Amino acid sequence: MAQDGAAAAASLxxxxxxxxxxxxxxxxxxxxxxxxxxxxxxxxxEAAGAIQTAMIIAGALIEGATLFGLIICML
Amino acid sequence: MAQDGAAAAASLxxxxxxxxxxxxxxxxxxxxxxxxxxxxxxxxxEAAGAIQTAMIIAGALIEGATLFGLIICML
Amino acid sequence: MAQDGAAAAASLxxxxxxxxxxxxxxxxxxxxxxxxxxxxxxxxxEAAGAIQTAMIIAGALIEGATLFGLIICML
Numbered sequence: 001m002a003q004d005g006a007a008a009a010a011s012l013x014x015x016x017x018x019x020x021x022x023x024x025x026x027x028x029x030x031x032x033x034x035x036x037x038x039x040x041x042x043x044x045x046e047a048a049g050a051i052q053t054a055m056i057i058a059g060a061l062i063e064g065a066t067l068f069g070l071i072i073c074m075l
Numbered sequence: 076m077a078q079d080g081a082a083a084a085a086s087l088x089x090x091x092x093x094x095x096x097x098x099x100x101x102x103x104x105x106x107x108x109x110x111x112x113x114x115x116x117x118x119x120x121e122a123a124g125a126i127q128t129a130m131i132i133a134g135a136l137i138e139g140a141t142l143f144g145l146i147i148c149m150l
Numbered sequence: 151m152a153q154d155g156a157a158a159a160a161s162l163x164x165x166x167x168x169x170x171x172x173x174x175x176x177x178x179x180x181x182x183x184x185x186x187x188x189x190x191x192x193x194x195x196e197a198a199g200a201i202q203t204a205m206i207i208a209g210a211l212i213e214g215a216t217l218f219g220l221i222i223c224m225l
Contacts, residue, residue, distance in 0.1 A: 014088035021095025029102025033109035040117030047120035058109025089163035096170025104177025108184035115192030133184025
């Protein structure tokens with residue numbers, strides 16, 4: 001029983017590292033998009049609508065893959 | 076039995092690290108595309124439609140490979 | 151039997167890390183193509199069609215190799 005518990009604990013640990021790498025990727029990706037988007041709106045304020053649409057689409061692509069990855073990590 | 080449990084747990088663990096690296100790749104890739112897309116729209120607002128189409132096609136290529144990779148990780 | 155199970159589990163584990171590295175490569179590659187494509191469309195909006203065709207061909211080459219690599223990881 002003690003061995004089973006140790007195995008389960010080790011399992012949860014390394015999963016958490018996977019979750020960390022998932023969010024690292026998502027954070028870098030969405031961070032880069034958001035950063036470029038606000039700089040672009042500052043350069044061309046009249047294009048703010050088109051820039052925001054593009055930002056939301058690209059961000060949603062990353063967000064979708066991230067949530068799916070997090071659910072797999074949780075299994 | 077305890078050994079079997081430990082093996083199964085170790086299996087799931089390292090999978091989560093694989094899932095993390097998958098999302099790291101997807102995040103960096105889609106992030107770079109989205110970032111360039113919003114900067115490009117700011118430079119040529121009248122080309123926003125063509126830029127957004129190209130962004131979605133390239134993003135979908137990465138997204139498709141990512142979801143396929145995540146499903147393989149889940150197996 | 152317990153040893154067989156452990157070997158099979160360890161095999162699956164490290165496969166997932168391989169899958170992650172595959173998608174990392176695909177994401178970086180297609181990301182760089184998509185990023186350059188949208189910047190090129192912004193610089194020469196009238197060449198948007200030719201740029202998009204070239205982007206899809208290059209992206210599909212990476213996508214094809216990626217899917218083949220993922221299937222090999224799955225075996």
